[in-house]
Amino acid sequence: MINPTLLAVSMMTTASLLVTVNDALVKEALVHAGTAEVLFFRGLFALVPILIYALLWRRPETLLPRNIKLAFFLSALAALSLFLFTISLRFIPLASAITLAYLSPIMVALASPLLVGERISRLQWSAALTGFAGVVAMTSPALEAKNWIILLPVLVAVTIAGRDIIIRNSIARERTMALVVWTHLLTVGVAALAFDSAWLRFDMRQFGLYAAAAITVSLGTAGMIAALRYASAASMSAVKYSCVLWAGLIGWLAFSEKLSIEMICGGMLIVASGIIIAWHESRKGDARTDTAEKPN
Secondary structure, three states: OOOHHHHHHHHHHHHHHHHHHHHHHHHHHOOOOOHHHHHHHHHHHHHHHHHHHHHHOOOHHHHOOOOHHHHHHHHHHHHHHHHHHHHHHOOOOHHHHHHHHOOHHHHHHHHHHHHHOOOOOHHHHHHHHHHHHHHHHHHHHHHHOOOHHHHHHHHHHHHHHHHHHHHHHHHHHOOHHHHHHHHHHHHHHHHHOOOOHHHHOOOHHHHHHHHHHHHHHHHHHHHHHHHOOOOOHHHHHHHHOHHHHHHHHHHHHHHOOOOOHHHHHHHHHHHHHHHHHHHHHHHHHHHHHHHHHOOO
16 A cells, blocks of 8 residues: 555655746747747646546536635736746746745745734744845845846745735635636736737747646646645645755756856755745644544
8 A cells, every 4th residue: 555645745746846847848938939928828728628627527617716806816916926937937047936936835834823823933933034044145146236037036935925825714715726727817818918919920849838838737736736635735845845956957957057056055045944844834733633632
C-alpha cells in the first residue's frame, strides 16, 4: 500500500515542476509576443480541457459560482497577479520572479492571526524577518540600478496573499472549479481589450507554446489540489517551494540565466522562511488534533 504522505509529496513535487515549466514556456513565448497575446491564447487553451471535463461528466454547475460578486473579485485579484507576474518574466530571471512571488504564504501566515485576533509567535516573527532579509538581498542590487521591475513579483505576492486570505474565509461557500474558470475568462477578456489583428497570424511554434503552457498549468494546478487530499496544506506548502529549485535549473538550462550571489542568498532566505512557516502551521495543526482527541 502506498504511503499517503509519500504520495502527496510526489504529487506536489511533480505539480510544482509542471507549474514551473508553464512559467518557462510563457517566458519563452514572450520573446515573440506581448503579454496580452500570451495570456489571451494560453487562457483559451486552458479553458478547453475544463469545459470538456464539465460536459463529459455532465457537471456544468461546477463552472457556475454560488456568489457572483465574490467570484468576480477573487478572479480579478488572480488575473491581476497573473498579468503582473507575466510582465516581470520578460525582465527578471525565472528563479528570481518565482522566489519573490512565493512571499505570499509568509504574508498570509502573518496576516491571518491579526485578522482572527491570535498572537504572532516568535517563530513567525523570525520567519517574517528572514523572508524580509531575503527580499532586501534580492532586490537591493537591482534597485540601485533603478530597475523597479524587480518589485513586481513582490506586488504579485501581496495580491495573492490578499486573495488567499479571502479564500480561507469563504472557500466553503464557493466552487474551486468556478474560480479557476472565471479567472481564465477574466484574463482572456482583459487581454482581448488589447487585441491586435497581428495575433491572427498562425505560428505553429508560438501556438505550440501557448497550448503546452495551458496543459502544464492545468495539470500542475490539478496536481496541487489533489495532493492536498493526502496531506495538510501546511506541510505541502514547504514542498511547493521546490518550484524555486526547478526554476533555477530550468532558467540555467533553457535561458542561460546566471544568478548573482545576492539573488542566491536572498532566495535561500525566502525559501527557509517559507519552510519555517509551513513547519509552524503543521505543528499548530497537530496540536489542534491532539487536543480534539483527548477524552473529556
